[in-house]
Amino acid sequence: MYAKTAVILASFALTYILLVFVATAWWQALPLAVALGLTIVAIGFNIMHDANHDAYSERPWVNRAMTMTLDLVGGSSHFWHWKHNVFHHTFVNVIGYDTDINLVGLGRLTPHHRHVWFHRWQHLYVWLLYGAFALKWQLYDDFRLVLTGRMAEHSVPRPRGLQWVVFFGGKLLFLSLAFAIPLALHPIWAVAAIYLVTTVVLGVVLAVVFQLAHCVEHADFPIDTDPGRMDTAWAVHQVETSVDFARGSRAASWLLGGLNFQIEHHLFSRICHVNYPAIAPVVERTCREYGILYKHNTTFLSAVRSHYNWLREMGRAPILAARS
Numbered sequence: 037m038y039a040k041t042a043v044i045l046a047s048f049a050l051t052y053i054l055l056v057f058v059a060t061a062w063w064q065a066l067p068l069a070v071a072l073g074l075t076i077v078a079i080g081f082n083i084m085h086d087a088n089h090d091a092y093s094e095r096p097w098v099n100r101a102m103t104m105t106l107d108l109v110g111g112s113s114h115f116w117h118w119k120h121n122v123f124h125h126t127f128v129n130v131i132g133y134d135t136d137i138n139l140v141g142l143g144r145l146t147p148h149h150r151h152v153w154f155h156r157w158q159h160l161y162v163w164l165l166y167g168a169f170a171l172k173w174q175l176y177d178d179f180r181l182v183l184t185g186r187m188a189e190h191s192v193p194r195p196r197g198l199q200w201v202v203f204f205g206g207k208l209l210f211l212s213l214a215f216a217i218p219l220a221l222h223p224i225w226a227v228a229a230i231y232l233v234t235t236v237v238l239g240v241v242l243a244v245v246f247q248l249a250h251c252v253e254h255a256d257f258p259i260d261t262d263p264g265r266m267d268t269a270w271a272v273h274q275v276e277t278s279v280d281f282a283r284g285s286r287a288a289s290w291l292l293g294g295l296n297f298q299i300e301h302h303l304f305s306r307i308c309h310v311n312y313p314a315i316a317p318v319v320e321r322t323c324r325e326y327g328i329l330y331k332h333n334t335t336f337l338s339a340v341r342s343h344y345n346w347l348r349e350m351g352r353a354p355i356l357a358a359r360s
């Protein structure tokens with residue numbers, strides 16, 4: 037993990053320096069902006085995600101320090117904890133809690149969302165929405181959360197004490213890196229264009245990889261029959277709402293920070309992701325033993341196809357979907 041962290045953070049720093057201080061032509065800046073977006077994705081998947089789950093290190097201060105890599109790249113680690121660890125992990129795929137399945141009416145990801153006529157094209161346009169996801173997160177969502185203290189239908193605590201320093205310090209650092217420093221050296225249109233390319237790459241990859249684990253065919257979308265209480269046992273709920281993918285790919289496992297092993301991650305989120313390939317066969321055997329369906333897509337592309345099929349199925353009017 038330490039070696040991996042060093043490689044990823046060095047790639048991020050090097051790409052940023054080349055992009056802001058060295059590149060002088062668009063054909064140099066464009067691939068560097070794409071690469072920068074991918075290094076930010078790698079920070080999120082491999083370093084921040086584990087650290088926020090206390091799975092990066094046995095030392096709490098190391099986890100806290102690594103969590104702040106998210107603030108460095110424009111997201112609040114405080115609010116991520118509530119969005120991801122509390123609401124997503126506790127209530128996977130449950131509407132009203134898990135904001136990962138909430139596309140504010142612009143898309144329909146679960147059978148429990150209201151169908152609107154334009155959803156029939158969502159399998160085509162939703163990828164563009166994913167492109168706006170990181171920009172909205174970096175420039176709007178966290179500030180809205182600070183002002184309203186509301187996440188979907190729930191209140192979330194605002195930062196306290198030192199958390200305020202991390203929140204505002206992080207935003208200031210990010211805005212300086214993304215806008216203030218580049219604007220001192222480059223014209224405003226170039227800074228805006230490069231920011232857009234970087235953030236669209238970041239948004240699409242982040243959103244797609246998270247969706248491949250829960251918003252695909254064969255994933256369950258249970259609801260809380262009693263407010264805040266599920267009918268199924270916690271571990272069964274985690275397995276039934278998650279689907280692994282590309283388990284045999286060493287490249288996927290290294291680059292995606294174990295997010296291709298979401299069943300294992302949801303059951304053992306405090307275990308560092310580098311262990312998931314070893315744990316997966318044990319989990320699969322145990323699920324079989326207890327009659328719980330363990331689902332996985334063989335490759336990254338088959339998982340993308342499954343997400344596409346799911347979007348198309350959810351985009352049909354419910355009556356038509358029932359007939360077909």
Ligand SMILES: [Zn+2]
Nearest residue numbers: 085089120305
């Ligand atoms: Zn997680």
